[in-house]
Amino acid sequence: MKPDRIRILDRATVMRCLAGIDPVSVVESAVCEHTLGRSDLPAEGYMAWENSAGAYSRAVAMLGCVQQGRSMAYGIKLINASVTNPALGIERAGGFTVLFDPETARPVTLVEAGHVSALRTAAYTMSSLRTLGPTDFDAVSIIGCGTIAAMHAKLLVQYFRAVRELHLYDIDPARTAALRRDLATHCPDVKVTEHPDVESCVKASQVVVTLTVSSEPYIPPGWFAPGTFIAHVSLDDVMPAVFLEAEAIYVDDIDLVRDNPRRVLGSVMQAGDVVADTESSSGHGHALARRYGEVLLGREEAIRPQDGLVVSNPFGMAILDVAVCQEVAVRAEVAGLGTVVDLMGDPERADR
Amino acid sequence: MKPDRIRILDRATVMRCLAGIDPVSVVESAVCEHTLGRSDLPAEGYMAWENSAGAYSRAVAMLGCVQQGRSMAYGIKLINASVTNPALGIERAGGFTVLFDPETARPVTLVEAGHVSALRTAAYTMSSLRTLGPTDFDAVSIIGCGTIAAMHAKLLVQYFRAVRELHLYDIDPARTAALRRDLATHCPDVKVTEHPDVESCVKASQVVVTLTVSSEPYIPPGWFAPGTFIAHVSLDDVMPAVFLEAEAIYVDDIDLVRDNPRRVLGSVMQAGDVVADTESSSGHGHALARRYGEVLLGREEAIRPQDGLVVSNPFGMAILDVAVCQEVAVRAEVAGLGTVVDLMGDPERADR
Known part of the structure; x- marks a missing residue:
């Protein structure tokens, strides 16, 4: 044998x-x-x-x-x-x-x-932020402070030297405090601000990363500052209106997102309010779900946030x-x- | 951690x-x-x-x-x-x-x-043979002589002391010879007969076990001796007519079998020629696919082969x-x- x-x-x-x-x-x-x-x-x-x-x-x-x-x-x-x-x-x-x-x-x-799993998730966020985020930013808001948030914080500091401040919020203040202590040890040069409510954390910077276990959207478009990039990693945090008003929406895979109507962008796509960039009806007054890979390949120009919002919504592959x-x-x-x-x-x- | x-x-x-x-x-x-x-x-x-x-x-x-x-x-x-x-x-x-x-x-x-995997497959065959096979038999025909066949031979000798002869066939005579040598060492008391063609092997006993990698049915009902139990383990050996003429057909799971039309019984069921015992139309002139578990639970009487054929067709779970x-x-x-x-x-x- x-x-x-x-x-x-x-x-x-x-x-x-x-x-x-x-x-x-x-x-x-x-x-x-x-x-x-x-x-x-x-x-x-x-x-x-x-x-x-x-x-x-x-x-x-x-x-x-x-x-x-x-x-x-x-x-x-x-x-x-x-x-x-x-x-x-x-x-x-x-x-x-x-x-x-x-x-x-x-x-x-x-x-x-x-x-x-945590690393590749954070790495995707770093990539999308580098390519699709504001050209200039020095602060990031992190919503949800568990394992994946710690990995994001680590990579943010490593890949974006300009970042001087991290804003943190978690539904459980103990988790926020734990991440803050962790960051104080590993990134002493970065200012860390704990927020008592999610709205103030969202409003605090032009880069917002959602890393929660939410199953019900709760962030309206009005909370975001103009020109914000949102890494909607946890998939059920921003309300449908955020997608409808966005300057651009990027996904990792159209089918994965659309075929999962339990997630907010999937349900919005199944309702026909956001259409895939691959569909023939594209561009007729509907918001588009664009494939991020097209930008990475240089086949589409990156759309960074101007006065509005750009949302990255990777289903996870x-x-x-x-x-x-x-x-x-x-x-x-x-x-x-x-x-x-x-x-x-x-x-x-x-x-x- | x-x-x-x-x-x-x-x-x-x-x-x-x-x-x-x-x-x-x-x-x-x-x-x-x-x-x-x-x-x-x-x-x-x-x-x-x-x-x-x-x-x-x-x-x-x-x-x-x-x-x-x-x-x-x-x-x-x-x-x-x-x-x-x-x-x-x-x-x-x-x-x-x-x-x-x-x-x-x-x-x-x-x-x-x-x-x-080989053991549980052979164990299912032993169980079905004990419960649904001829009440009296001393020979078994094995079609396909690979790894799973060796396991079947071992368990057959162990669970059925009356078995004195094994008939072997494989499309590759070298595999038949290898299994025969293996059996000569491990079960010296059992007579082993190599068959040059599949038909003579099928005809040689009233218990036939198919353990091939066939994807095209090739055994017509006429090859089987009256009163034969067929363990159709490899799922694509007996032709559709075998099911239509059978005295009884037993499966491990109705849905698994029916939902796989690439396998012969699945295609016969999707054509409506064999119906599940759970369906309301059951018994109206159609052959029935019966759940073996009902027999094991004592809720249905076992149907053993009389003058015709009984087929066990476990999809594998x-x-x-x-x-x-x-x-x-x-x-x-x-x-x-x-x-x-x-x-x-x-x-x-x-x-x-």
């Missing part, structure tokens, strides 16, 4: 491998390849249940592949979550991304999912996780990092 | 844990719970591509949960395959089944998939893998077997 080896990379190892990787360029490359059609994003698997505390728990399994350099990267992201996890002292969501050998289809690398994990896996293999397990095992240990 | 531990069980360890487990009773229990509605089988994820040899390669990810004892077992079966794998000296399909903590949804056990793996996982944990990895890792090793 030939061995069937899989390399397991825990979060600490993943972070070590990421040291030499620019996640923003990996994400931008994957978005471009996806826009060029060199990717596949099959329908995701989804299973939900209630745990013994009656809390919503779920498993999501997303297969995907994307061109990376001269070959395709194939994999699956398994990201499970339970609402009661934070009360147990663990992150709400957890799981792993698995990469497949393109020749044999065998799973060959298993990568802790949470860190890469598992191929971004696959792409980042593939870069991590290459480095781990070269450096001999991770735990390698032969899934066939030692036949001497089998009793029958 | 709290640890996030996952236990990895390779095939050798799985086999060791299985020593004290009766796979047939685990499978029967899962089929019963499924029939009682105490299960969930979400739509599977599927991604296909061609490898560099132009060969069909695919990933299939199947979430599922099923009642097991007093709790539910949750998990996902990832089973990938490439047509060129056997030429590389590895099994065509491979992957793993992952079990989730019902409380946190975290992946907690990862089990090599191939062995359990990932919850059977989840159920068997759950039993394996419990034993592995008690015995401290497997490789335990903390997916968070040691933060001291993270450079940033």
Whole structure:
């Protein structure tokens, strides 16, 4: 029996491998390849249940592949979550991304999912902010102060040296305070302001990033200062009118956004109030959902906020996780990092 | 950061844990719970591509949960395959089944998939043969002599002491010969007959098991001896007329079979020539697809072959893998077997 080896990379190892990787360029490359059609994003698997505390728990399994350099990267992201996890002292969501050998289809690398998931999400925000944000800004408002917010803050400071102030709001003031303490340690040069209400936080700067677990829109267009860029990462924070009045709306994938009417932009698109830039009816008085990849590819001019609002509304694509994990896996293999397990095992240990 | 531990069980360890487990009773229990509605089988994820040899390669990810004892077992079966794998000296399909903590949804056990998959498939065949097969038989015909056939032969000899002869056929005579040699070593008391053509193998006994990779039906009803039980495991071997003339047809799940018209019984059902036992039109001159679980639960009487044919056509349910793996996982944990990895890792090793 030939061995069937899989390399397991825990979060600490993943972070070590990421040291030499620019996640923003990996994400931008994957978005471009996806826009060029060199990717596949099959329908995701989804299973939900209630745990013994009656809390919503779920498993999501997303297969995907994307061109990376001269070959395709194939994999699956398994990201499970339970609402009661934070009360147990663990992150709400957890799981792993698995990469497949393109020749044999065998799973060959298993990568802790949470860190890469937060990183690729923040990297997409950095990319869109760089390309579509105000040409000049020194402050960012962060709505929702959990794990992904911490990652955003870290990358904001790293990629935008001009940022001198972060405005924070969370429905739970303890989380805001915790992120503030974290930032005081890691970015002592940045001024951090905690806001007692979401409206004042939204109004405080011309770059607003939503990173909540909201399922009901609550931010009206009037709260935003003229010329604001909104990274609507958590997908259910801004009200429909924000999209209708926006100077531009950018998405990662038209179908993913439109086919999910439980999210605000999906419902607005299904109602016909925002149409895809690919549709023939485009431009006849309707707001357009534009593919961000077209801008990255240089095929469309970037629309930055002038007097109004520009909204980036990325649904989130598992191929971004696959792409980042593939870069991590290459480095781990070269450096001999991770735990390698032969899934066939030692036949001497089998009793029958 | 709290640890996030996952236990990895390779095939050798799985086999060791299985020593004290009766796979047939685990499978029967899962089929019963499924029939009682105490299960969930979400739509599977599927991604296909061609490898560099132009060969069909695919990933299939199947979430599922099923009642097991007093709790539910949750998990996902990832089973990938490439047509060129056997030429590389590895099994065509491979992957793993992952079990989730019902409380946190975290992946907690990862089990090599191939062995359990073959075992649960063979265990279902043993169960159906015991319940629906001829009351008296001493020979079995096996069509297709790969990995799953070897598992079937092993369980046949173990569960049916009366079996004195196995008839083998494979489109590749080398595989037939290899299985014959394997059986000569492991079951020296059983007579093994290699057949040069599939028809003579089908005709040789009143129990026929199809374990091929056929995608085109080729066995007409006339080849079967009167009073034959057919375990149509590979789903595309018997021609539509076999179903139309059968004394009874049994399936594991009506929807799975009917919703897959690429398989022969699915296409026959979509054409309306075989109807589900649950449908109101049942019994009006149409052949019926019956749920095997109803027989196991004692709610329907078993129909064994008399002068005609009885066909068992199990689509294959990932919850059977989840159920068997759950039993394996419990034993592995008690015995401290497997490789335990903390997916968070040691933060001291993270450079940033």
